[in-house]
Amino acid sequence: MRTKSFKRIALTSSVLVGTILAGMYPSHAQAGVKSVEFMGMSAPETQAELESTYSKAKAKVTYTDGKVETVDMNYVTLFDNTDKVGANTAPAGTLYDAKGKPLMDPNGAPVIAETPDANSLLQLDNGETYLVTHWEYDWLLQNGEIAEDVKGWHARMPMSMSLTKIKQDPTTGRMSAVNQSNIDFSKVGGLWIPCAGSQTPWNTHLGAEEDYDLFLRKKVDGGVKALSTLYFNNEKIANPYQYGHQVEVKVNPGGTTQVTKHYAMGRASWEKARILDDGRTVYFGDDGRNVGLFMFIADRENDLSAGTIYAAKWTQISTENAGKGALSWIKLGHGTNADVETMINTEKFSSSESTIFEYSKEPKDGFKTIRAGLKKGEEYVKLNAGKEDAAAFLETRRYAAYKGATTEFNKMEGVAYDAQGGKVFIAMSYMKVGMMEDPKGPVDDIRLPKLDAGATFELNLAAGVKDTDGNPIASNLVAVDMAGVPELIGKDLAEMDKWGNKADPDRVANPDNLFFSSKMRTLFIGEDSGLHANNYVWAFNVDTRKLSRILSVPMGAESTGLQVVDNMNGHAYIMSNHQHRGERIDVADTKLKAALEKSLDKQQASVGYIEGLPGM
Numbered sequence: 285m286r287t288k289s290f291k292r293i294a295l296t297s298s299v300l301v302g303t304i305l306a307g308m309y310p311s312h313a314q315a316g317v318k319s320v321e322f323m324g325m326s327a328p329e330t331q332a333e334l335e336s337t338y339s340k341a342k343a344k345v346t347y348t349d350g351k352v353e354t355v356d357m358n359y360v361t362l363f364d365n366t367d368k369v370g371a372n373t374a375p376a377g378t379l380y381d382a383k384g385k386p387l388m389d390p391n392g393a394p395v396i397a398e399t400p401d402a403n404s405l406l407q408l409d410n411g412e413t414y415l416v417t418h419w420e421y422d423w424l425l426q427n428g429e430i431a432e433d434v435k436g437w438h439a440r441m442p443m444s445m446s447l448t449k450i451k452q453d454p455t456t457g458r459m460s461a462v463n464q465s466n467i468d469f470s471k472v473g474g475l476w477i478p479c480a481g482s483q484t485p486w487n488t489h490l491g492a493e494e495d496y497d498l499f500l501r502k503k504v505d506g507g508v509k510a511l512s513t514l515y516f517n518n519e520k521i522a523n524p525y526q527y528g529h530q531v532e533v534k535v536n537p538g539g540t541t542q543v544t545k546h547y548a549m550g551r552a553s554w555e556k557a558r559i560l561d562d563g564r565t566v567y568f569g570d571d572g573r574n575v576g577l578f579m580f581i582a583d584r585e586n587d588l589s590a591g592t593i594y595a596a597k598w599t600q601i602s603t604e605n606a607g608k609g610a611l612s613w614i615k616l617g618h619g620t621n622a623d624v625e626t627m628i629n630t631e632k633f634s635s636s637e638s639t640i641f642e643y644s645k646e647p648k649d650g651f652k653t654i655r656a657g658l659k660k661g662e663e664y665v666k667l668n669a670g671k672e673d674a675a676a677f678l679e680t681r682r683y684a685a686y687k688g689a690t691t692e693f694n695k696m697e698g699v700a701y702d703a704q705g706g707k708v709f710i711a712m713s714y715m716k717v718g719m720m721e722d723p724k725g726p727v728d729d730i731r732l733p734k735l736d737a738g739a740t741f742e743l744n745l746a747a748g749v750k751d752t753d754g755n756p757i758a759s760n761l762v763a764v765d766m767a768g769v770p771e772l773i774g775k776d777l778a779e780m781d782k783w784g785n786k787a788d789p790d791r792v793a794n795p796d797n798l799f800f801s802s803k804m805r806t807l808f809i810g811e812d813s814g815l816h817a818n819n820y821v822w823a824f825n826v827d828t829r830k831l832s833r834i835l836s837v838p839m840g841a842e843s844t845g846l847q848v849v850d851n852m853n854g855h856a857y858i859m860s861n862h863q864h865r866g867e868r869i870d871v872a873d874t875k876l877k878a879a880l881e882k883s884l885d886k887q888q889a890s891v892g893y894i895e896g897l898p899g900m
Contacts, residue, residue: 315347315348315349315351316347316348316900317345317346317347317348317803317898317899317900318346318347318348319345319346319804319805320343320344320345320346320804320806320897320900321343321344321346321825321828321830322341322342322343322806322823322825322830322832322834323341323342323343323344323354323832324341324822324823324831324832324833324834325339325340325341325833325834325836326340326833327783327789327790327818327820327833327836328818328836329783331876331879331880331883333836334783334817334818334838334839334871334876334880335838335839335865335880335883335884336836336838337359337361337835337836337837337838337841337860337862337890337892338359338835338836339357339358339359339834339835339836339894340357341357341823341832341833341834341835342354342355342356342357343355343357343896343897345897345898355896355897355898356896357834357894357895357896357897358894358895358896359835359860359892359893359894359895360458360459360892360893360894360895361890361891361892362415362448362450362459362460362461362890362891362892362893363376363448363461363464363890363891364376364888364889364890364891365377365396365397365398365400365419365887365888365889365890365891366396366887366888369448369461369462369463369464370449370461370462370463370464371463372463372464372465374386374394374466375394375396376400376417376446376448376464376891377396377397377398377399377400377419377889378394378395378396378397378444378466379394379395379396379397379419379422379441379442379443379444380444380466381442381514381515381516381517382470382474382515382516382517382520383470383517384466384468384470387441387442387514389437390437395422395441396887397419397420397421397422397441397443397444398422398863398864398886398887398888398889399419399420399421399422399844399863399864399889400417400418400419400420400844400845400861400862400863400889400890400891401417401418401419401420401478401479401480401481401844401845401861401863402416402417402418402478402479402480402481402482402489402491402492402556402844402845402847403415403416403417403418403481403845403846403847403859403861403891404416404481404482404483404489404533404847405450405847405849405852405857405859405893406483406487406488406489406535407487407852408487408535408536408537409537410537412449412537412538412539413449413450413451413452413459413852414447414448414449414450414535414539415447415448415450415461415859415891416445416446416447416467416481416489416491416533416535417445417446417448417845417861417891418443418445418478418479418481418491418845419443419444419445419446419478420443420477420478420479420844420863421440421441421443421477421495422440422441422443438506438509438510438513438514439506439510440477440506440507440510441510441514442474442475442476442510442511442514442515443475443476443477443478444466444467444469444475445466445467445469445475445478445491445533446464446465446466446467447464447465447466447467447535447539447541448461448463448464448891449461449462449463449464449539450462452852452853452855454853457852457853457854457855457857457895458895459857459893459895463539465539467533467541467543468541468543469531469543471543472526472531472543472544472545473511473522473523473526473527473545474511474515474516474522474527475493475527475531476493476495476507476511476527476528477493477494477495478491478492478493478494478531479491479492479493479494479495479554479555479571480492480494480554480555480556480569480697480698480796480797481556482556482557482558482559482699483847484532484559484586484588485559485561485563485586486563486586488532488533488534488535489532489533489534489535490530490531490532490533490557490559490588491530491531491532491533492530492531492554492555492556492557492568492569493527493528493529493530493531493554494528494553494554494555494571495528495553495571495572504524504633507522507524507527508521508522508524511527523628523629524633525551525627525628525631525633525678526545526628527551528551528552528553528554529545529546529547529549529550529551529554530545530546530549530554530557530588531543531544531545531546532544532545532546532588544589544621545621546588546589546621547619547621547624547625547628547677548580548588548589548590548591548619548620548621548623548624548677549566549568549580549588549591549593550568550578550580550593550616550676550677550680551677551678551679551680552568552570552575552576552578552657552680552681553570553571553572553575553657553681554568554569554570554571555568555569555570555571555696555697555698555699556568556569556697556698556699556797556798557569557580557699558699558700558701558708559588560701560703560708560761561701561703562585562759562760562761563582563585563586564581564582564583564584564585564591564758564759565579565580565581565582565759565761565762566579566580566581566582566588567579567699567701567708567710567743567763568580568699569696569697569698569699569710569711570681570693570696571695571696571697572657572695573657573658573694573695573717573718574655574656574657574658574685574691574692574693574694574717574718575656575657575681575691575693575694575695575696576595576596576656576681576684576685576689576690576691576693577595577596577598577611577690577693577696577710577766578593578594578595578596578680578684579593579594579595579596579613579762579763580592580593580594581594581757581758581759589620589621589622590618590619590620590621591618591619592615592616592617592618592758593615593616593617593618593619593676593677593680594613594614594615594616594751594757595613595614595616595680595684595687595689595690596611596612596613596614596689596690596763597611597612597613597614597688597689597690597729597752598610598611598690598692598729598730598766599611599612599729600729600730600731600732601765602767603731603732603733605767605768605769605770605773606712606715606732606735606739606741606767606768606769606773607715607719607730607732607767607768608765608766608767608768609729609730609765609766609767610764610765611743611763611764611765611766612751612752613749613751613752613757613762614684614687614688614689614751614752615751615752615753615755616676616680616683616684616687617672617673617676617677619673619676619677623673623677624677624678627673627674627677627678628678631671631674631678639668639671639674640667640668640671640674640675640678640679641665641666641667641668641671641675641679641682642665642666642667642668643663643664643665643666644664644665644666645664646664647664648664648666650666651664651665651666652664652665652666652686652726653726654682654685654686654691654726655685655691655692655718655725655726656681656682656684656685656686656691657681657682657691662726663682665682665686667683667686688727688752690727690729690730691718692718692719692725692727692728692729692730693712693718693719693730694712694713694714694715694716694717694718694719695712695713695714695738696710696711696712696713697710697711697712697713697795697796697797697798697812698710698711698795698796698797698798698799698809698810698846699711699798700798700799700800700807701800702800702802702807702826703802704802704805705826706744706745707742707743707744707745708742708743708745708763709740709741709742709743709769709798709800709807710740710741710743710766710798711738711740711741711795711796711797711798711809712738712739712740712741712795713738713794713795713796713812714735714736714737714738714794715732715733715734715735715736715738715739716734716735716736718730719732720732720733720734735773735774735776736774736776736786736787736815737773737774737775737776737787737788737791737792737793737794737813737815738774738792738793738794738795739768739769739772739773739774739795740768740769740772740773740792740795740798740807740809741766741767741768741769742766742767742769743763743764743765743766744763744764744765745760745761745762745763745764746760746762746764747759747760747761747762748760749762749764771824771829771831772792772795772807772809772824772831773791774787774788774791774792774793774794774795774815775787775788775791775793776788776815780870782871782872782873783817783818783870783871783872784817784839784868784869784870784871784872785815785816785817786814786815786816787813787815787816789816789817790833791831792809792811792820792822792831793811793813793815793816794811794812794813794814794815794816795809795810795811796809796810796811796812796842796843796844797809797810797812797821797843797844797845797846798810798846799846799847799848800848801848801850801900802850803850803851803900804823804825804848804850804900805825805826805827806823806824806825806826807823807824807826808821808822808823808824808846808848808858809821809822809823809824809846810822810843810844810845810846810860811842811843812842812843812844813842814868817839817840817868817869817870817871818836818837818838818839818841819836819837819841819842819843819862820833820834820835820836820837820843821833821834821835821837821843821846821858821860821894822834834858834894835858835860835894837860837862837865838862838865838866838884839865839866839868839869839871839880839884840864840865840866840867840868840869840884841862841863841864841865841866841867841889842862842863842864842867843860843861843862844860844861844862844863845859845860845861845891846858846859846860847859850899850900851899851900852899853899854898854899855895855897855898855899856897856898856899856900857893857894857895857897858893858894858897859892859893860892860893860894861889861890861891861892862889862890863889864886864889865884865885865886865888865889866880866881866884866885866886867886869881869884
């Protein structure tokens with residue numbers, strides 16, 4: 285648990301982009317790019333490296349005319365959370381209420397998040413370029429408790445997304461942030477913990493709200509109070525069923541935005557939702573303990589407003605290489621945004637009752653025993669009559685467990701898609717809890733060895749698949765099995781090393797963000813690891829099987845915002861942010877540890893990208 289103090293932050297504008305160095309970019313051949321080979325960098329060792337976001341990686345670019353160039357990769361910061369960008373008078377990480385006014389803490393200072401998460405760099409048809417950035421959460425805590433000077437206030441804030449206008453140098457490709465604004469979510473009830481995100485095939489942003497489990501009663505009551513008090517200024521009581529959804533943001537010319545919560549896609553602690561190239565089939569990551577794997581099939585191409593939700597059943601095949609299982613699919617329900625919005629306004633939930641499920645504190649006739657997201661223990665639930673659709677869309681994970689789907693996955697995170705290989709990739713940040721053998725559980729589908737460092741799995745896709753009721757699934761891209769990728773399996777260390785690593789620093793640990801570049805045939809992986817002293821971004825070529833470290837973020841920080849833009853006006857970009865720097869500093873050298881604790885500003889975070897690659 286990281287610490288956030290309540291002292292005011294000096295809010296000064298900073299220079300957003302450094303001086304462009306002559307000769308930074310190679311000359312680009314007129315021929316197309318045939319292949320890219322990443323040549324990774326070593327792990328950080330100096331204080332400057334340990335506390336910085338940087339890349340010393342290189343890439344060998346082979347063109348179709350036979351020319352070969354080796355290019356240097358370089359990290360560029362677009363802006364920090366405390367920067368004021370362009371005409372915006374508030375710092376980038378500022379949080380806002382429903383009327384667009386900055387939230388203020390009890391000491392009179394603006395609440396500024398240091399948690400930039402998902403990015404979507406979007407170039408519009410008119411040539412304008414914008415960056416959508418999530419501000420994930422804001423914990424006002426000290427050692428897991430509310431800070432003394434704000435006792436009685438709110439542990440978590442209503443959150444925001446920002447829209448930044450981007451300028452690209454036509455010669456060098458260097459990008460800079462020129463203006464910024466807050467994206468208005470007041471028409472959809474505001475925003476709760478926007479975590480991972482992706483880009484739709486129709487050039488909009490799709491972001492996920494996570495971590496709103498209604499059965500964690502104290503958290504729910506606190507979250508509803510924060511939204512009601514801070515976001516709605518006590519003019520409206522927040523409805524908890526309005527949070528935990530996929531959120532689409534359309535950016536229009538001139539920088540106006542249109543926001544839609546896709547209630548038809550279900551409600552859980554969503555991570556990244558990846559839409560496949562048919563424009564209809566979507567796979568979800570679900571964050572937490574005892575979570576499920578979900579698939580959504582939209583009724584119409586490039587339209588997420590109506591469709592069918594399915595949950596996966598894992599049938600174990602092997603424990604080798606982080607495990608393998610066959611997948612079958614249980615239909616949960618079909619609905620539309622409008623239908624589910626009506627349910628949201630009709631169904632009730634409080635800390636003592638629900639109109640969807642009846643609960644018992646102990647086993648009881650007519651009740652099912654399930655595990656669905658809670659940190660420990662079972663739930664004893666009974667579906668109320670006629671509430672199948674409400675359960676499917678408002679209690680998606682819980683209903684999946686109720687219907688017999690597997691809810692034993694642990695901290696399922698990013699999703700990526702290789703169309704050529706016919707595979708979906710999913711990151712399992714930690715492999716423990718429900719993924720381990722547990723004969724005492726209500727079911728025990730997954731029985732794999734514990735692996736704190738986690739693994740990335742690949743899912744093979746097929747056409748003509750039927751659901752568990754024998755009905756055809758209306759997609760040619762249905763996952764039929766799931767297995768660990770051998771090169772992307774973490775390795776726990778028996779003892780922590782001198783840098784504070786608890787997992788092998790030369791292998792991926794706790795994979796989180798995933799993005800697949802079809803042009804580079806490369807799966808990019810960003811870490812959210814408590815086991816690596818510094819977290820990294822990795823490049824894994826799915827053909828050559830080569831794994832390369834290409835970016836390091838400050839010690840204790842999480843790597844976020846991973847997006848790869850293969851070609852924007854002749855240049856390629858790897859978007860990457862970092863958040864909560866200094867969360868864990870365990871270097872053995874006491875003098876170095878003291879120096880890092882002094883120099884790492886835990887209230888600062890950055891949004892940026894890796895440059896140097898030609899357009900694919």
